Amino acid sequence: MLDTLGLAADAEALYRTMVTRPAWTIPEITAQLDMSDMRIRVALDRLAEMKLVHASWQDPHRLVPVSPSVGLRLLLASAESDVDRHREKLEQTRAAVAALVEAQDAARTREGVVRLEGLDALHGRITELAALARTEMSVLKPGGGNHPGGVDATRHLDEKILRRGLLLRSVFQESVRGHSASFGYVRSLARLGAQTRTVPAVPQMMFTFDDQVALVPLDPSDPSEGALEMRSPGAVATARALFEQVWVSATPIEQTSRRCGGRPIPLERVLLELLAEGHTDQTAARRLDCSLRTVRRMMAQIMAELNARSRFQAGLRVAENGWLTPVDEVFE
The missing domain is CATH 1.10.10.10 (Winged helix-like DNA-binding domain superfamily/Winged helix DNA-binding domain)
Known part of the structure; x- marks a missing residue:
C-alpha cells in the first residue's frame, strides 16, 4: 500500500x-x-x-x-509534488508532440502528394490518419479477407473509429458475402453502427478522412505496392466523388441481390460486362474475386434464364433484352 x-x-x-x-x-x-x-x-x-x-x-x-501524521504526510506531500512536476513535463511533451505532428502535416500539405511505399508505410499512415480523424472515415475495400486492401486490413481501426463515435462508411466487394469469417465480421461492424455496403466489383482500394485526405493505391491492381496520400482540395474532392458514386449503387449489407423482372442481379451484370469486354472466365473470376467454378455457375444460370443453348445465343438475347447498354457480342 x-x-x-x-x-x-x-x-x-x-x-x-x-x-x-x-x-x-x-x-x-x-x-x-x-x-x-x-x-x-x-x-x-x-x-x-x-x-x-x-x-x-x-x-x-x-x-x-x-508518527505517521508527520512522517508519512511529509512523504505524501513530496510524492504529490513529484506528480505535479511529472504532469507538467507531460504537458510540455504533449505540446512538443502536437507541434511535431502539425509540422509534419504542414509539410505534407505543402507537398500535396506523398508516396507511401509498401504495406508497412500504408498501414502505418492509415493508423495515424484514423487517430486524427474527427468526423468520418470512408473506405473502398476490394477483394476478400486475404486481400491486402480487403476486410482484415483495417479490422482493428474500424472498431476504434466506431468506439470514438465517428462515422464509418465502407464498401466491400460482393464476394465478401461468400467468405463466412469476413462476412460475419462485416455484419458485426454494421451492428456496431458502421454503414456497410457491397458492390460486385470495387474499382480500387481507397480511404478518405474528413474530406481532408485521400489515400489511393500506387498500383490499383496491387495495393501491397503502397499508396499516394493526397491533400489538395481537387484531388480529395475527386476521390470523394468516386466513393459517393460507388456508394449510391451499392447494396446495404443486410440486403441480398435478387433478380427482378428477369433482369440480372448486379454481380451477373458485371460478369456480362467483363465478358463483353473480352475477358475470359479466368480473368473475370480474378476481377470478381471469386472462383472459376462460381463464374461458370453464374453463366449457366444466365443461359438458363435466357433459354440459350450456347454463349453466343446468350449474348444475342442479352442484347435483345437490353440487359447491357451498349452490348458487344462477345460470348464465344
Missing part, C-alpha cells in the same frame, strides 16, 4: 509494527515478522533514510517510529 511512497514490503511491515506495537523491542518484532536480522537491518536503514524512525530521547541506542 505504501510502496508508492518508496516503502518496500519489509520496510512497510516493520514500520507498521513499530507504530502499532511501540513497546516491542527489535528482537520481538523480528520474531513476530519472521524476518532475518539482515532483512530487519536493511528495513531499518531504509526507514531511517526516509526519516520515519529516529533515536529515542530516553535511550539513544533504541530507534522509535516517527
Whole structure:
C-alpha cells in the first residue's frame, strides 16, 4: 500500500509494527515478522533514510517510529509534488508532440502528394490518419479477407473509429458475402453502427478522412505496392466523388441481390460486362474475386434464364433484352 511512497514490503511491515506495537523491542518484532536480522537491518536503514524512525530521547541506542501524521504526510506531500512536476513535463511533451505532428502535416500539405511505399508505410499512415480523424472515415475495400486492401486490413481501426463515435462508411466487394469469417465480421461492424455496403466489383482500394485526405493505391491492381496520400482540395474532392458514386449503387449489407423482372442481379451484370469486354472466365473470376467454378455457375444460370443453348445465343438475347447498354457480342 505504501510502496508508492518508496516503502518496500519489509520496510512497510516493520514500520507498521513499530507504530502499532511501540513497546516491542527489535528482537520481538523480528520474531513476530519472521524476518532475518539482515532483512530487519536493511528495513531499518531504509526507514531511517526516509526519516520515519529516529533515536529515542530516553535511550539513544533504541530507534522509535516517527508518527505517521508527520512522517508519512511529509512523504505524501513530496510524492504529490513529484506528480505535479511529472504532469507538467507531460504537458510540455504533449505540446512538443502536437507541434511535431502539425509540422509534419504542414509539410505534407505543402507537398500535396506523398508516396507511401509498401504495406508497412500504408498501414502505418492509415493508423495515424484514423487517430486524427474527427468526423468520418470512408473506405473502398476490394477483394476478400486475404486481400491486402480487403476486410482484415483495417479490422482493428474500424472498431476504434466506431468506439470514438465517428462515422464509418465502407464498401466491400460482393464476394465478401461468400467468405463466412469476413462476412460475419462485416455484419458485426454494421451492428456496431458502421454503414456497410457491397458492390460486385470495387474499382480500387481507397480511404478518405474528413474530406481532408485521400489515400489511393500506387498500383490499383496491387495495393501491397503502397499508396499516394493526397491533400489538395481537387484531388480529395475527386476521390470523394468516386466513393459517393460507388456508394449510391451499392447494396446495404443486410440486403441480398435478387433478380427482378428477369433482369440480372448486379454481380451477373458485371460478369456480362467483363465478358463483353473480352475477358475470359479466368480473368473475370480474378476481377470478381471469386472462383472459376462460381463464374461458370453464374453463366449457366444466365443461359438458363435466357433459354440459350450456347454463349453466343446468350449474348444475342442479352442484347435483345437490353440487359447491357451498349452490348458487344462477345460470348464465344
